[in-house]
Amino acid sequence: MDAILFVCLGNICRSPAAEGVVRHLVPGLILDSAGTGSWHIGAAPYGPMQAVARRRGYDLSGLRARQVQAGDFDRFDLIVAMDGQNRADLETLRPPGNATPITLFTDYGPADGSAVPDPYFTRDFEGCLDLIETCARGLSRMYARPS
Ligand code: 4NP
Numbered sequence: 001m002d003a004i005l006f007v008c009l010g011n012i013c014r015s016p017a018a019e020g021v022v023r024h025l026v027p028g029l030i031l032d033s034a035g036t037g038s039w040h041i042g043a044a045p046y047g048p049m050q051a052v053a054r055r056r057g058y059d060l061s062g063l064r065a066r067q068v069q070a071g072d073f074d075r076f077d078l079i080v081a082m083d084g085q086n087r088a089d090l091e092t093l094r095p096p097g098n099a100t101p102i103t104l105f106t107d108y109g110p111a112d113g114s115a116v117p118d119p120y121f122t123r124d125f126e127g128c129l130d131l132i133e134t135c136a137r138g139l140s141r142m143y144a145r146p147s
Helices: 014-025 047-055 085-093 125-141
Strands: 003-006 030-035 078-081 102-104
Touching: 003 014, 003 125, 014 030, 014 102, 014 125, 047 125, 078 085, 085 102
Parallel strands: 003 030, 003 078, 078 102
Antiparallel strands: none
């Protein structure tokens, strides 16, 4: 299992940050991110999210938003949603017969977490990246290679 798609609503805050942090932790995986919504197609990650990420060593500037497509369910081995609404929306897009696992990013993080809150609305970009880093470390343990 080595191609992972991260999904949020706009694909300009949470999922590009998750993609960037996991790429930093586990080089060599095939990673991408996408949004269930279409508003920001083609846009770079949101400025405040990029700035917080850059201060922690993650360069998100080359990423561009796109919308989830039905073909993603065949191209990726695992789809990781940022919240329950994202996951429910993904289930409505799932092609018949497809069995790609859809997990929540918080499944790899704190036991009490059920969502990565949307910083576009909460404005808590630091707290969002804290949680993303925690979940990314949890996810990366599944791909740890002996050194
Ligand atoms: P994201 O945040 O899902 O973490 O990328 C959002 C960014 C923009 C909007 C919604 C969520 N929007 O509605 O424009």
